[in-house]
Amino acid sequence: MGLCIEGGCLCGAIRYRATAPPISRSICHCRSCRRAGGAPSVAWSTFHVNSLVFCQGVPMRYPSSEDVVRTFCGNCGTPLSYRHVLDTDTIDITTATLDAPEQFPPTRETWIEHKLPWERLNESTRHYPRGGDGN
Template identity: 45%
Template sequence: MTAERIAGGGCRCGAVRYRVTGEPAATSHCHCSDCRRMTGAPTLAWAIFPEDKVEIVAGVLAAHETSPGVEWGFCARCGSTLTYRRASRPGLFDVTTATLDDPELFPPQKEIWTGERLSWIRSNPEVPHFPRTGAG
Protein backbone atom coordinates (compact mmCIF):
# COMPACT_ATOMS: atom_id res chain seq x y z
CA MET A 1 0.00 0.00 0.00
CA THR A 2 1.34 3.40 -1.00
CA ALA A 3 1.21 6.26 1.49
CA GLU A 4 -0.72 9.36 0.48
CA ARG A 5 1.38 12.28 -0.68
CA ILE A 6 1.62 15.14 1.84
CA ALA A 7 2.53 18.61 0.63
CA GLY A 8 2.92 21.86 2.53
CA GLY A 9 2.42 25.45 1.59
CA GLY A 10 1.85 28.87 3.02
CA CYS A 11 1.87 32.61 2.66
CA ARG A 12 4.79 34.90 1.82
CA CYS A 13 5.53 35.93 5.42
CA GLY A 14 5.14 32.43 6.89
CA ALA A 15 2.36 33.33 9.33
CA VAL A 16 -0.13 30.91 7.70
CA ARG A 17 0.87 27.37 6.77
CA TYR A 18 -1.29 24.62 5.33
CA ARG A 19 -0.92 20.95 4.47
CA VAL A 20 -2.68 18.96 1.74
CA THR A 21 -2.90 15.19 1.71
CA GLY A 22 -3.33 12.97 -1.33
CA GLU A 23 -3.89 13.96 -4.92
CA PRO A 24 -6.08 16.89 -5.93
CA ALA A 25 -9.52 16.22 -7.39
CA ALA A 26 -8.53 18.62 -10.19
CA THR A 27 -5.95 21.23 -11.08
CA SER A 28 -6.52 24.23 -13.31
CA HIS A 29 -4.98 27.37 -14.68
CA CYS A 30 -7.58 30.15 -14.41
CA HIS A 31 -7.83 33.22 -16.63
CA CYS A 32 -10.91 34.83 -15.00
CA SER A 33 -11.06 38.49 -14.07
CA ASP A 34 -11.91 37.66 -10.43
CA CYS A 35 -8.61 35.77 -9.98
CA ARG A 36 -6.74 38.64 -11.65
CA ARG A 37 -8.29 41.26 -9.39
CA MET A 38 -7.89 39.22 -6.19
CA THR A 39 -4.19 38.53 -6.80
CA GLY A 40 -2.90 41.23 -9.13
CA ALA A 41 -1.56 38.48 -11.40
CA PRO A 42 -2.66 37.80 -15.00
CA THR A 43 -3.56 34.15 -14.22
CA LEU A 44 -3.81 31.85 -11.23
CA ALA A 45 -3.22 28.10 -10.89
CA TRP A 46 -5.37 26.08 -8.50
CA ALA A 47 -5.23 22.61 -6.95
CA ILE A 48 -8.67 21.49 -5.77
CA PHE A 49 -8.80 19.08 -2.85
CA PRO A 50 -11.55 17.47 -0.80
CA GLU A 51 -12.06 19.76 2.19
CA ASP A 52 -10.97 17.08 4.66
CA LYS A 53 -7.58 16.82 2.89
CA VAL A 54 -6.64 20.48 3.57
CA GLU A 55 -5.47 21.50 7.03
CA ILE A 56 -4.32 24.90 8.30
CA VAL A 57 -1.35 23.91 10.47
CA ALA A 58 -0.11 27.35 11.57
CA GLY A 59 -1.72 30.75 11.90
CA VAL A 60 -5.25 31.75 11.05
CA LEU A 61 -6.66 31.89 7.55
CA ALA A 62 -8.52 35.18 7.13
CA ALA A 63 -11.48 35.15 4.75
CA HIS A 64 -13.23 37.59 2.47
CA GLU A 65 -16.62 36.86 0.93
CA THR A 66 -16.47 38.48 -2.53
CA SER A 67 -20.05 37.53 -3.40
CA PRO A 68 -22.70 35.36 -1.75
CA GLY A 69 -21.26 31.86 -1.28
CA VAL A 70 -17.77 32.73 -2.59
CA GLU A 71 -14.94 32.98 -0.06
CA TRP A 72 -11.26 33.74 -0.63
CA GLY A 73 -8.77 32.84 2.11
CA PHE A 74 -5.65 34.90 2.72
CA CYS A 75 -3.01 35.82 5.25
CA ALA A 76 -4.14 38.89 7.21
CA ARG A 77 -0.50 39.84 7.83
CA CYS A 78 1.01 39.79 4.32
CA GLY A 79 -2.10 39.54 2.13
CA SER A 80 -1.11 36.39 0.22
CA THR A 81 -4.11 34.75 -1.46
CA LEU A 82 -4.11 31.10 -0.38
CA THR A 83 -7.52 29.49 -0.84
CA TYR A 84 -10.91 29.67 -2.50
CA ARG A 85 -14.23 28.04 -1.63
CA ARG A 86 -17.70 28.36 -3.02
CA ALA A 87 -21.00 27.09 -1.67
CA SER A 88 -21.98 25.62 -5.04
CA ARG A 89 -19.13 23.09 -4.63
CA PRO A 90 -19.55 21.83 -1.06
CA GLY A 91 -16.72 19.73 0.30
CA LEU A 92 -14.05 21.15 -2.03
CA PHE A 93 -11.23 23.48 -1.03
CA ASP A 94 -8.99 25.14 -3.64
CA VAL A 95 -5.41 26.11 -2.82
CA THR A 96 -3.29 28.39 -4.96
CA THR A 97 -0.67 26.15 -6.53
CA ALA A 98 2.02 28.84 -6.38
CA THR A 99 1.80 28.93 -2.56
CA LEU A 100 2.80 25.27 -2.27
CA ASP A 101 6.37 24.73 -1.11
CA ASP A 102 6.81 22.79 -4.37
CA PRO A 103 4.43 24.28 -6.99
CA GLU A 104 5.65 21.70 -9.53
CA LEU A 105 3.80 18.90 -7.68
CA PHE A 106 0.39 19.58 -9.18
CA PRO A 107 0.62 21.07 -12.69
CA PRO A 108 -2.62 22.34 -14.27
CA GLN A 109 -4.64 19.67 -16.10
CA LYS A 110 -6.77 22.26 -17.90
CA GLU A 111 -7.16 25.97 -18.56
CA ILE A 112 -10.43 27.56 -17.47
CA TRP A 113 -12.15 30.85 -18.17
CA THR A 114 -10.18 31.14 -21.41
CA GLY A 115 -12.93 33.44 -22.67
CA GLU A 116 -11.44 36.05 -20.30
CA ARG A 117 -7.78 35.27 -21.11
CA LEU A 118 -5.67 38.37 -21.71
CA SER A 119 -4.55 38.66 -25.33
CA TRP A 120 -0.87 38.65 -24.39
CA ILE A 121 -1.04 35.41 -22.37
CA ARG A 122 -0.13 32.25 -24.28
CA SER A 123 -2.23 29.15 -23.73
CA ASN A 124 -0.74 25.73 -23.04
CA PRO A 125 -1.57 23.58 -26.09
CA GLU A 126 -0.97 20.39 -24.05
CA VAL A 127 -4.11 20.74 -21.88
CA PRO A 128 -7.85 21.16 -22.61
CA HIS A 129 -9.27 24.69 -22.67
CA PHE A 130 -12.68 25.77 -21.38
CA PRO A 131 -14.22 29.19 -22.09
CA ARG A 132 -15.80 29.11 -18.61
CA THR A 133 -15.24 26.84 -15.60
CA GLY A 134 -14.90 23.47 -17.30
CA ALA A 135 -15.91 20.14 -15.86
CA GLY A 136 -14.58 19.25 -12.39
Protein backbone atom coordinates in the same frame (compact mmCIF):
# COMPACT_ATOMS: atom_id res chain seq x y z
CA MET B 1 3.37 8.30 7.56
CA GLY B 2 1.68 8.67 4.13
CA LEU B 3 1.40 11.48 1.66
CA CYS B 4 1.95 15.00 2.95
CA ILE B 5 1.68 18.05 0.71
CA GLU B 6 2.48 21.35 2.42
CA GLY B 7 2.43 25.02 1.63
CA GLY B 8 1.87 28.48 3.01
CA CYS B 9 2.02 32.21 2.56
CA LEU B 10 4.97 34.47 1.76
CA CYS B 11 5.68 35.52 5.36
CA GLY B 12 5.19 32.04 6.88
CA ALA B 13 2.35 33.05 9.23
CA ILE B 14 -0.08 30.66 7.51
CA ARG B 15 0.77 27.03 6.77
CA TYR B 16 -1.45 24.24 5.46
CA ARG B 17 -1.09 20.50 4.87
CA ALA B 18 -2.91 18.06 2.58
CA THR B 19 -2.91 14.31 3.14
CA ALA B 20 -4.20 13.38 -0.34
CA PRO B 21 -3.24 14.55 -3.82
CA PRO B 22 -5.29 17.23 -5.55
CA ILE B 23 -8.32 15.99 -7.46
CA SER B 24 -7.81 18.57 -10.20
CA ARG B 25 -5.31 21.23 -11.28
CA SER B 26 -6.18 24.26 -13.35
CA ILE B 27 -5.36 27.78 -14.41
CA CYS B 28 -8.19 30.30 -14.17
CA HIS B 29 -8.34 33.40 -16.36
CA CYS B 30 -11.57 34.88 -14.91
CA ARG B 31 -11.63 38.53 -13.94
CA SER B 32 -12.34 37.73 -10.29
CA CYS B 33 -9.30 35.44 -9.92
CA ARG B 34 -7.10 37.92 -11.79
CA ARG B 35 -8.08 40.72 -9.43
CA ALA B 36 -7.84 38.59 -6.28
CA GLY B 37 -4.42 37.30 -7.31
CA GLY B 38 -3.06 40.49 -8.82
CA ALA B 39 -1.92 38.36 -11.76
CA PRO B 40 -2.94 37.65 -15.37
CA SER B 41 -4.19 34.19 -14.30
CA VAL B 42 -4.16 32.02 -11.18
CA ALA B 43 -3.18 28.36 -10.89
CA TRP B 44 -5.36 26.28 -8.56
CA SER B 45 -5.01 22.81 -7.04
CA THR B 46 -8.34 21.41 -5.85
CA PHE B 47 -8.37 19.16 -2.78
CA HIS B 48 -11.07 17.25 -0.93
CA VAL B 49 -11.86 19.53 2.01
CA ASN B 50 -11.34 16.65 4.48
CA SER B 51 -7.75 16.14 3.29
CA LEU B 52 -6.60 19.74 3.87
CA VAL B 53 -6.01 21.56 7.13
CA PHE B 54 -4.60 24.96 7.98
CA CYS B 55 -2.06 23.88 10.62
CA GLN B 56 -0.50 27.26 11.48
CA GLY B 57 -2.25 30.59 11.66
CA VAL B 58 -5.78 31.46 10.62
CA PRO B 59 -6.32 32.93 7.16
CA MET B 60 -8.53 35.97 6.72
CA ARG B 61 -11.79 35.36 4.85
CA TYR B 62 -13.20 37.54 2.09
CA PRO B 63 -16.59 36.95 0.38
CA SER B 64 -15.55 37.92 -3.15
CA SER B 65 -19.07 37.29 -4.48
CA GLU B 66 -22.39 36.07 -3.13
CA ASP B 67 -21.41 32.39 -3.39
CA VAL B 68 -17.60 32.51 -3.03
CA VAL B 69 -15.29 32.89 -0.05
CA ARG B 70 -11.57 33.42 -0.61
CA THR B 71 -8.88 33.37 2.06
CA PHE B 72 -5.58 35.17 2.30
CA CYS B 73 -2.85 35.91 4.83
CA GLY B 74 -3.82 38.96 6.86
CA ASN B 75 -0.14 39.77 7.38
CA CYS B 76 1.44 39.55 3.91
CA GLY B 77 -1.68 39.37 1.71
CA THR B 78 -0.89 36.09 -0.07
CA PRO B 79 -4.06 34.64 -1.68
CA LEU B 80 -4.56 31.11 -0.34
CA SER B 81 -7.91 29.51 -1.11
CA TYR B 82 -11.24 29.63 -2.93
CA ARG B 83 -14.48 27.95 -1.82
CA HIS B 84 -17.85 28.02 -3.52
CA VAL B 85 -20.60 27.77 -0.89
CA LEU B 86 -22.49 25.16 -2.95
CA ASP B 87 -19.43 22.89 -3.17
CA THR B 88 -18.87 21.75 0.40
CA ASP B 89 -16.60 18.84 -0.64
CA THR B 90 -13.65 20.72 -2.15
CA ILE B 91 -11.31 23.62 -1.56
CA ASP B 92 -9.09 25.26 -4.17
CA ILE B 93 -5.58 26.21 -3.04
CA THR B 94 -3.37 28.58 -5.01
CA THR B 95 -0.84 26.23 -6.54
CA ALA B 96 2.00 28.75 -6.28
CA THR B 97 1.71 28.64 -2.45
CA LEU B 98 2.53 24.91 -2.37
CA ASP B 99 6.07 24.16 -1.19
CA ALA B 100 6.63 22.16 -4.42
CA PRO B 101 4.28 23.72 -7.01
CA GLU B 102 6.29 22.22 -9.86
CA GLN B 103 4.91 18.80 -8.85
CA PHE B 104 1.34 19.92 -9.63
CA PRO B 105 1.19 21.25 -13.21
CA PRO B 106 -2.21 22.33 -14.51
CA THR B 107 -4.16 20.02 -16.80
CA ARG B 108 -6.80 22.55 -17.89
CA GLU B 109 -7.37 26.27 -18.33
CA THR B 110 -10.74 27.80 -17.50
CA TRP B 111 -12.50 31.06 -18.31
CA ILE B 112 -10.36 31.58 -21.39
CA GLU B 113 -13.04 33.95 -22.71
CA HIS B 114 -11.72 36.35 -20.04
CA LYS B 115 -8.04 35.70 -20.86
CA LEU B 116 -5.90 38.77 -21.36
CA PRO B 117 -4.92 39.01 -25.04
CA TRP B 118 -1.20 39.11 -24.29
CA GLU B 119 -1.18 35.91 -22.22
CA ARG B 120 -0.55 32.63 -24.05
CA LEU B 121 -2.47 29.44 -23.45
CA ASN B 122 -0.58 26.26 -22.65
CA GLU B 123 -1.23 24.00 -25.64
CA SER B 124 -0.75 20.86 -23.53
CA THR B 125 -3.83 21.62 -21.37
CA ARG B 126 -7.56 21.36 -22.07
CA HIS B 127 -9.23 24.75 -22.61
CA TYR B 128 -12.69 25.82 -21.48
CA PRO B 129 -14.44 29.10 -22.43
CA ARG B 130 -15.91 29.32 -18.89
CA GLY B 131 -15.78 26.88 -15.99
CA GLY B 132 -13.91 23.62 -16.29
CA ASP B 133 -16.99 21.41 -16.40
CA GLY B 134 -17.43 21.91 -20.12
CA ASN B 135 -19.64 25.01 -20.07
